[in-house]
Amino acid sequence: MIETLDVVGNNQPQIGKVFLVGAGPGDPELLTLKALLLMKQADVVVYDRLTPLVILDLLEPRVERIFVGKEPEHHTLPQDKINQLLVSLARQGKQVLRLKGGDPFIFGRGGEEIETLIAAGVNFQVVPGVTAAAGCAAYAGIPLTHRDYAQACVFVTGHLKDGNLDLNWDVLAQPRQTVVFYMGLRSVHHICKKLCEHGVAGSMPVALVEQGTTPEQKVYCATLDTLSAVLHKSDIHSPALLIVGEVVNLRSRLAWFKTNTC
Numbered sequence: 244m245i246e247t248l249d250v251v252g253n254n255q256p257q258i259g260k261v262f263l264v265g266a267g268p269g270d271p272e273l274l275t276l277k278a279l280l281l282m283k284q285a286d287v288v289v290y291d292r293l294t295p296l297v298i299l300d301l302l303e304p305r306v307e308r309i310f311v312g313k314e315p316e317h318h319t320l321p322q323d324k325i326n327q328l329l330v331s332l333a334r335q336g337k338q339v340l341r342l343k344g345g346d347p348f349i350f351g352r353g354g355e356e357i358e359t360l361i362a363a364g365v366n367f368q369v370v371p372g373v374t375a376a377a378g379c380a381a382y383a384g385i386p387l388t389h390r391d392y393a394q395a396c397v398f399v400t401g402h403l404k405d406g407n408l409d410l411n412w413d414v415l416a417q418p419r420q421t422v423v424f425y426m427g428l429r430s431v432h433h434i435c436k437k438l439c440e441h442g443v444a445g446s447m448p449v450a451l452v453e454q455g456t457t458p459e460q461k462v463y464c465a466t467l468d469t470l471s472a473v474l475h476k477s478d479i480h481s482p483a484l485l486i487v488g489e490v491v492n493l494r495s496r497l498a499w500f501k502t503n504t505c
């Protein structure tokens with residue numbers, strides 16, 4: 244195991260430690276070997292709604308499990324309480340596994356949790372995970388970059404704040420790139436409208452991937468013009484990821500994972 248930087252003051256006994264670990268987007272076999280090794284050593288796991296439950300089954304029965312949320316509009320524990328919980332468990336001398344869906348540093352608030360740990364003098368380690376964009380795109384047969392169609396890829400939050408999305412739409416509307424929206428299910432209509440207003444053709448292909456990398460994965464393919472209508476007829480639930488770009492057309496040839504195409 245890699246040694247971590249000791250952030251503790253000299254006169255404070257430090258026994259526990261927090262491991263901030265990415266669990267990947269759903270398929271348990273996308274878990275890293277490092278994550279699996281840490282799961283075997285943990286005393287307690289603190290996990291979110293998007294942590295794949297099949298992964299929790301890999302924990303030793305002795306491991307204490309603490310669920311901390313979060314639903315889109317309903318946090319089981321507010322973020323500052325989660326931060327304090329991690330500190331408190333580590334101070335009890337526990338090896339704490341903070342398990343998060345995808346990657347902890349991509350729309351995962353991992354940075355905030357670590358800032359609190361540093362301020363409290365708690366040692367930690369970060370283990371990256373397969374982020375939803377990489378996992379969903381791979382399992383949907385959509386390469387996020389491609390020499391002929393996209394030389395860049397942007398990850399963006401689609402989370403609405405006060406009914407609005409304060410994004411740099413001119414940048415997102417640039418050609419020859421793929422734009423991936425996390426947390427964009429409720430804002431699909433708004434996103435499609437804004438991209439078109441900023442110059443993207445209504446015929447631009449898009450894919451919405453629901454429960455990517457799991458046996459329940461569904462992929463809805465449409466265009467910016469037609470996506471809202473397609474979703475209107477469907478019963479689609481979070482988690483879902485929106486991929487916008489020419490690369491979506493490659494799916495018709497590259498799809499390999501047995502899934503429901505809608």
Ligand SMILES: C[S@@+](CC[C@H](N)C(=O)[O-])C[C@H]1O[C@@H](n2cnc3c(N)ncnc32)[C@H](O)[C@@H]1O
Pocket residue numbers: 268269293343344345346347348349350351373374375376379424425426427452453454455456481482483484485
């Ligand atoms: C709060 S963000 C967390 C992202 C996570 N840290 C990561 O790196 O994937 C949650 C969003 O990730 C996306 N997401 C996570 N897992 C997904 C999955 N299996 N299928 C589709 N989208 C997923 C959805 O857009 C969801 O609203």
